[in-house]
Amino acid sequence: MDSLIVEDLGKRYFVPSKKAAAAPRKTLNLGLARLPLPRITLPGRVGQGRDLWALRHVTFSVPAGQILGIIGANGAGKSTLLKIIARVTRPTEGRVTGVGRVVSLLELGAGFNPDFSAQDNILMNAAMHGIPRREALDRIPQIIEFAELDDFADNPLRQYSSGMYLRLAFSVAINMQPDILLADEILAVGDIAFQERCLQRVAQEAERGLTVLFVSHDMAAVARLCPRIIWIDKGEVMHDGEPERVIAEYEDAALRGFGREAAWGEKTGRHTNVVAEIASVRLLNALGEEIGAAPTTEDVYVRIRLKVRKPGAVLRAFMDFYAKRFLVFRTHQEQEVVADRRGVLDLTVKIPAHLLSETTYTVNVTVYTVLVKETKVVLDNALTFMAYGHEAGGQLKRGALSPRLDWTTQSHVNARKKRKPGPPGRTPAPWGGSSVV
């Protein structure tokens, strides 16, 4: 059953031109235009400006219990969409139909009073969501517990650290028992540990039927949490579907927009010399198709396409993988290769499955070319891609790399004798030695 249906939704804002904005007309009109009064015409240009559709023809529906990710560049209309669903602003056209209580986290701590204690703020928030007082009183202990406020629960919020503020805000929202949760960049702040707990809690509530609209720029979080993503650009839905595909499309477009252009735009001539030129650096799957994001559970390939200008050059490629501006690893060709003819030469490296972590990598490429003397071609930021996985919970993939390594389990017979025998399925192997998992 659909928990939220958005039909042909549109929101138009009027953006006054600079001249009109400076004129006093707008302020003196005071919205009386609809009244049958003689129009007061004042100096200043009337109605100058343009209409801006922040959202147009947006249609989608969300089944109960789904976590829908919404991505898009700044100003694409994501927040406007959430604001309409939260009833903060009215749509210009179209319709939203939903079932149950909507709780919005459009801004952490909106609707908090810094002079009130946590308890009073909880009650106030409950009132703002139209929740009965008794129901709210019942939830206070669990809200305070999840927020880890400890001894601060009775202090005014003014004295809270930003982390505590954040924890309280999230805890209040999720414990209001929403049927639909609107979350706009809720995880942009706060420490990693709490972010993880939030994501887990959201996933857990989703299993119970909570529908979530999750707006974020954190592709890793979106990809991990959401089985479906909508990409909004300039107020319209560009893509709606599986996370890897939508994110790939989005990042591709984003990179086309600035990333690659900027890299190529650096016309320092570094990526080209008399011997060779780096024509492209691409991420591919096992079938040789170009992809925008790397599933950590599959092998992926990075291909450097070179234009060789001088046959007979000896080449060796290096790739540096960065995550969050730190060099994670460098890989290079063990054997030098000889470009025996002019034309296109592909140098491809395989990144095995279960090596990358769920983060965004940037690849710098260097190719040493030896003809008479050693030269090199360099392309920084040649490729940016995200790696994503599907393992449950967010604890599994951490760090800049997350390789799959062999683990050994060994149980000792003596130690186990003292215990009662477990259920049949769990009896240790009869040989009592080690077993490799």
Add this chain to the structure above:
Amino acid sequence: MWTIEADADQGFGPRTREVWRYRRILWFFSLKSLQTLYSKTVLGPAWILIRTLVPLGVGSFVFGSIMQVPSGGVPYFVFFLAGQVPWNCFDGPLIRGSRGIEMNRQLLTKLYVPRIILPLASMTAGVAEPIIIALVLLGSLVYYRVNDGVWYVQPEPRMLAAVASVVVVLALAFSLTLWTSVWQARARDARFVLRYVVGFWLFLTPVIYPLSAVPADIRWLAQLNPLTPPIETFKWALLPGMQQSWPWFLYSVGVTVAAFLGGAWYFTRSESLTMDKL
């Protein structure tokens, strides 16, 4: 199951029910508006007292002792206070209620609450003053009892009319905030204009002088002012030797109802646009 549509008006019934469902935010926003009276001050809540009492002293000295305004048989101070109580039920609540939307801009752009509650809640800060003035009035009566040996106010059934007057004045103030709070959210200019208007309004209303001091031939003009009848009624209910007229009182009630209905219509009508302009 709920629906959000471009131009669907909920209608009066559902809106009222919604306000009822959210009624408890009235309390929290009222507290917040009270805090604005003294937050970040050294003296704290004492400011409420100071701000109320100093103008009382100055006003009664200027009008009573210097200008010798007639007060119909009671000490001018008592007369002055009896006018100040209902007037302050209008002045403060109107000025503060008008800020209701603008003050909560931060919240309103992030969270939905029935906005019509906000001007009402913000009026609360303005109610503190008339309450204090009423207490001062009570104190002054005790003072004159001890000094002059007279109770200038006798407990009588007609004192109930004072309560009715206060209700009418507060209702009129709220009805007007439904207009002014929208204007003020759109343009701060409204705030300055409002201050002027209310400042003049005070002198056009028989607050510091009795209605009987107005020349008889233009008295009807003063009574057209919807504040005149309830304020006169308030004084009549408390003090001896005053006059009031029930038909004019009903006229005020009528104006208030009209202002409320018009205000509710206007507020709802312009709500969506106002929110977009915050």
